[in-house]
Amino acid sequence: MMHLIVLPIVLPLVAGIVLLYRRQGGTRLKRLVGVGSTALLVLVGVALVERAGSGEVAYYALGDWQPPFGIVLVLDRLSALMVLLTAVLALGAVVFACDGDDERGSNFHGLFQWQLMGINGAFLTGDLFNLFVFFEVLLLASYALLLHGGGKSRIQAGVHYVVLNLAGSALFLIAVGVLYGATGTLNMADMASRLAELPAERAGLVTAGGLMLLVVFGLKAAMLPLYFWLPRTYAAAPAPVAALFAIMTKVGIYAILRVYSLIFGEAAGPLANLEQAWVWWLSLATLVAAGVGVLAARDLRLLVAYLVLVSVGTLLAGIGMGSPRAVSALLYYLIHTTLITGGLFLLAELIGQQRGKAGTRLVRGRPLQQGGWLAGLFFLGAVSVAGLPPLSGALGKALLLAAAEGGQRLWLWPILLLTGLCALIALSRAGSTLFWRSQGEPAGERLTWRKWFGVTWLLAASPLLVALAGPVSEYTEATADQLAAPQALIDALLPSAGGAP
């Protein structure tokens, strides 16, 4: 089982190559390979979580080049959790896509697998440059997936998304270059141990590099001044792709958590917690902007896209607080929000399909063919995402609110609760328009089991997260403790650290 760590990258890579074999036709076989590979990824994710749950930090040296010289994949509790979360989300999305969405363009399943490869790689890598490479892999796949099926709005959103991310990649490379120039290494653990004995004249360079990285990760995570690409892109993307994109902003959140807890942790001396003040204030501003956006959205998909933004603001606030308790709460909230917003994107597509011409726009339309079931699921998702008890959103938010200390409470409590109220108002308005303000004959076709499975699989996470709140929060607490003590990771990777630089 030594090679288990590399499987989340190799498996989708191989599946993607196999899927390239025929561009057209062979639909059944393609679906089988795509779903099979994703289901296997879930199993691999479970095995990884089990392995990392013991608290051991394992690494996989590619080509047996030992760190800090070779490229390593690092498995700790956080990366294992993220890989499992990605696989669970992807399984719902890919089964949903098998109902015809994958045939609207070419190579859907292959691109989907490569996107998973990029995401998993970004979660597992222990090397700053490889983080860039995996970001590019997942972005390239996401560019093509976003345009899957074509159409004017997708192309327009795509141009913005691609150009912004290319500029972001350029900035990422500059930041990596600056950090390499100042510390002489790219391995994150090695960089952390070298920062402790950094000559004072290089501190400015490292600060500049570290904050440039924050801009790049902020662009991926959609932090306030950098989020304007998100609502249009997510609203324009095909439903299964939009559902998978729910994890993409979390890649940015993960990168912020990883880089600033490991490299700029307590051991970094004057450079410790470089990002905290920035992230804290920007997260609150993001929350306010997202709350306004939620209220202003006139389309269900746009509304869900702004709900993604609300979750980003909430998660960043957890990072901004910085205490292990806040990090534990944010990880719990992260699992909840990723699966639920993904499920809501799928649900919005189903509602749009059943309303005929009105689609997902929040206007009077025809009644839905299977309105009862859809309304039930919408209610479940809305209660969960707005953070009402008894579902997981309320639990996650309560944990975060409880983690705020002193002056932080004064800011976080009103803003977070008011944003929740905005979401509640917007969702109840949307729900009553979609399901009650209708006239004419029911439109649309009955839905197949694949679509029901995709939506239910993701939305069922919410009651499950409440039922399993004990074990899940135990795991996230242990993860937060592990992140707060990065020395264990550094020691595991570099047994001889502290000696010669």
Next chain:
Amino acid sequence: MESLYAITTGVLTACGLYLTLRGRTFPVVVGLTLLSYAVNLFLFSMGGLTTDGAAIVDGAGHYADPLPQALVLTAIVIGFAMTAFVVILAMRARSEVGNDHVDGRSHDHDEERSR
């Protein structure tokens, strides 16, 4: 050598940034290309400039830092792929939307009216 290198990188970055902020897709694509050239040059120099250094062969003597060279190769390959993609995307956008503005709507109309 150092100042020439720094000025070249700086000028390329400035031109790239200016063009990226333009309103039409063609200048934006050219701007992104210039930006990626500038970044490649910057990466190449990130371990400190070594003049007259050989590539690392025997491990002994005066040699250039090999890591930036490897990284620059990776960055060049990725940059090429991205440029190709963004050119195709810009052409698709031109044919689907009907104009080459990044926002998909032509501002010439308004300008003419305001004159």
